Amino acid sequence: MVEPLLELRHLKKNFGALVVTDDVSLAVEPGELHAIIGPNGAGKTTLIHQISGFLSSASGEVLLGGQDITRLSMHERVRRGLARSFQITSILPGFSALENVALAVQARSGSSFRFFGDASRERGLNELAMDCLEQVGLGDRAFATAGFLSHGEKRQLELAIALATRPRLLLLDEPLAGTGHDDSQRVVETLRALKSRITIVLIEHDMDAVFSLADRVSVLVYGRVIATDTPVAIRANAEVRTAYLGEEV
Numbered sequence: 001m002v003e004p005l006l007e008l009r010h011l012k013k014n015f016g017a018l019v020v021t022d023d024v025s026l027a028v029e030p031g032e033l034h035a036i037i038g039p040n041g042a043g044k045t046t047l048i049h050q051i052s053g054f055l056s057s058a059s060g061e062v063l064l065g066g067q068d069i070t071r072l073s074m075h076e077r078v079r080r081g082l083a084r085s086f087q088i089t090s091i092l093p094g095f096s097a098l099e100n101v102a103l104a105v106q107a108r109s110g111s112s113f114r115f116f117g118d119a120s121r122e123r124g125l126n127e128l129a130m131d132c133l134e135q136v137g138l139g140d141r142a143f144a145t146a147g148f149l150s151h152g153e154k155r156q157l158e159l160a161i162a163l164a165t166r167p168r169l170l171l172l173d174e175p176l177a178g179t180g181h182d183d184s185q186r187v188v189e190t191l192r193a194l195k196s197r198i199t200i201v202l203i204e205h206d207m208d209a210v211f212s213l214a215d216r217v218s219v220l221v222y223g224r225v226i227a228t229d230t231p232v233a234i235r236a237n238a239e240v241r242t243a244y245l246g247e248e249v
């Protein structure tokens with residue numbers, strides 16, 4: 001059996017008396033797009049926070065490439081290859097798409113922000129940033145001002161910024177949120193192209209997108225994983241249908 005790139009073992013998180021994730025165990029294989037779905041309040045975002053290190057866990061373990069990262073800081077987890085997409089609010093609207101990614105590349109490489117004004121001139125920076133933009137299909141918009149990009153393009157830019165840290169694993173929390181039909185198609189096609197190159201954990205409410213993109217799906221209900229399987233098997237799973245998806249699926 002292939003060693004999982006990400007493994008969660010009996011993870012738990014509570015806020016006081018409220019247990020939000022409970023005994024969550026799952027394995028994400030290298031190269032797969034693993035979707036985590038579940039009703040509102042099931043604990044999906046909390047779980048992503050536990051994986052990224054934004055929240056500590058009450059108990060359980062997080063392993064990346066077989067190494068225990070449970071107690072590591074977010075920064076250290078990023079250094080080891082874990083990235084989550086930034087929110088649109090973290091995009092600098094007055095800078096070009098390329099400059100936004102260049103700054104993220106620069107931050108990763110540890111350059112000081114006193115080079116801020118020279119960011120676009122730093123050696124190799126533009127090439128690396130352009131590579132990230134091309135990976136998300138935004139190469140032709142490199143010089144557009146970020147604030148004027150469409151909503152879907154901003155989502156693509158977030159992905160490019162996340163790629164700037166050269167991650168092994170990308171955590172995406174609702175990348176389609178707030179997108180209209182055309183924008184959502186753009187982002188879905190971007191994710192489809194990306195998934196062949198990088199392992200992705202995706203939380204998403206858009207079931208059409210989930211079932212067309214995911215290699216496997218885990219279903220979280222009241223903080224517990226009730227099933228992990230292929231999209232076809234998940235659709236047919238009686239417990240999942242009853243607990244969450246409903247007959248429309």
Ligand SMILES: Nc1ncnc2c1ncn2[C@@H]1O[C@H](COP(=O)(O)OP(=O)(O)OP(=O)(O)O)[C@@H](O)[C@H]1O
Nearest residue numbers: 015018020038039040041042043044045046047205
């Ligand atoms: N910092 C916090 N303090 C207290 N309760 C919290 C906190 N963060 C989340 N919760 C609660 O934990 C539960 C799970 O929240 P979470 O956001 O992880 O769910 P979710 O599955 O991502 O939901 P959605 O699909 O609506 O985004 C909710 O009941 C939420 O109110």
